[in-house]
Amino acid sequence: MDVENVTLLTEFVLEGLTHQPQWKGPLLLAFLVIYLVTIVWNFSLIMLIWSDPHLHIPMYLFLSNLAFMDSWLSSTVTPKLLITLSFEITKISLPECLLQFFSFTFSASVECFLLTSMAYDRYVAICKPLLYPMIMTNRLCVQLVILSFVGGFLHALIHEVFLVRLTFCNSNVIHHFYCDVMPFLKISCSDPSISFLLVFALAGTVQVSTMVTVLVSYACILFTVLQSKSLKGIKKAFSTCGAHLLSVSLYYGPLLFMYVRPASRQADDENMIDSPFYTVIIPVLNPIIYSLRNKQVIDSVRKKLRRNV
Template sequence: MDKANTTLLMEFVLTGLTQESQWRIPLFLVFLVIYLLTILGNLGLIALIWKDPCLHIPMYFFLGSLAFVDTSIASTVTPKMMISLLGKGKIISLSECMIQFFSFNFSATTECFLLAAMAYDRYAAICNPLRYSLIMTHQLCTRLLVLSFVGGLLHAFIHEGFLLRLTFCNSNIIHHFYCDIISLFKISCTDPSLNYLIVFIFSGSIQVFTILTVFISYTLVLFTILKKKSVKGIKKAFSTCGAHLLSVSLYFGPLLFMYVRPASPQVDDQDMMDSLFYTVIIPVLNPIIYSLRNKQVIDSLTKLLKKSA
């Protein structure tokens, strides 16, 4: 291509979830309710953990951080998607696109590391209960949290840096409801093969590492649980770990499907459905999953409501 006669595009059009006008208002209302529940649920959980000294333990230290990251993911993607459903705000500049992707990538990667840290915490609590306080010290928890956020930040910077090498000159139509990295590759005038390789190496490595950490931790937890003779102890352990396993399965499933499956221009709709799951659905489900299946959280909430009454 003759670069001298090429006009580089600086604005893009997000096609959004649907082109059917009759679905736009109903979908807008649905996602508005989901977004408000996401903000209320996650920020409420953070406030509850911060206010109740009984919840100032490693498990809830990570859970509060997870709620913060879920809020960030939802706020990065959902408002723009809702505006687009109203027929407005479909245009997004290159700089806005880069900022949106950076924020999403940072938050999503941090969540992967946090889920792994939470799995290790449950392993220490159930497999080594007598040494738990010696293992999960305040210093270790702080280091794991800092490493999770730093890892997310570095991963976002890597992909952002390689995105800057791409040029866009043929099409400015992004077949997605946000600036997803794969969708940007598909409309790039520059050969994105190196970018695909970077995604495979870094995103793949992070997912393999975090999933293996979760898998090994919960395999050891399962063996420890099965050795218990107390039915009450078994039920409590399964109840505590069940919520985390459910959240992990729902989160990593779509991510693996998105980045392990070879890219194809015919799977845009499937990509959007997968993305919708971990950008919109998971952030609203996590506080529900962890709260409704956690007696200590429910007791703290009940106690707080009684004081307020």
């Protein structure tokens, strides 16, 4: 299409979750409560970890960064959604849309890498307990965290570079409640084939490779635990890894489900329903899962409460 003969669009309408007015009130209240709980609980967990010297170990270093990225991910999507539901302001500019997509891709990618680092930490702790202090040093943990952030940034940047090259001139309606890549590409009047390829190749590689690493780590953990034939050891291992395994399952399930289905209007509707699960629900579940299933965190909370009484 000759770009000189068309009007390029720089403002879009987020259609998702606004076409049923009867649900706006309940959705607004639900998302507001979930967002407030997400921010308070995640930052409380971060403060607890950094204020307690007993929690200054690799597992909790990763957990504090995961809590930070959960807050980041939720803050990327939820505030705009709350504004849309409250004031019916569904318009979003192209720069805002690109920034929101970059922030979402960055935080989601970093979470994938952090979950993988946490799985490796559990693998070393259970499969090589005697070598754990020598392998999982503070230096290695910091390096893994930095690599997670750098990897997430580069992953988001590559997608962003190809999105910036696209033009929009036909429809300005994004069939979603935030600027996700798939509905965004579908309204482009440029050829988005390279961006589509990147989504399935690059994003798929990040998701599948990190998920496979996690599964292999836990397969090795399971094999080691069953070999020990110690009921106490088995219970301790499942207690240590249960929270992380549950978090990984909840995170990767809907994320992979979204990008393996063929493109269709029905798939778009299902993706829009699935998206709040890992952009809004998972960030509030993670700190609850790790707090309630972690004896050291519970003991630390009790100590803090006793000091304040």
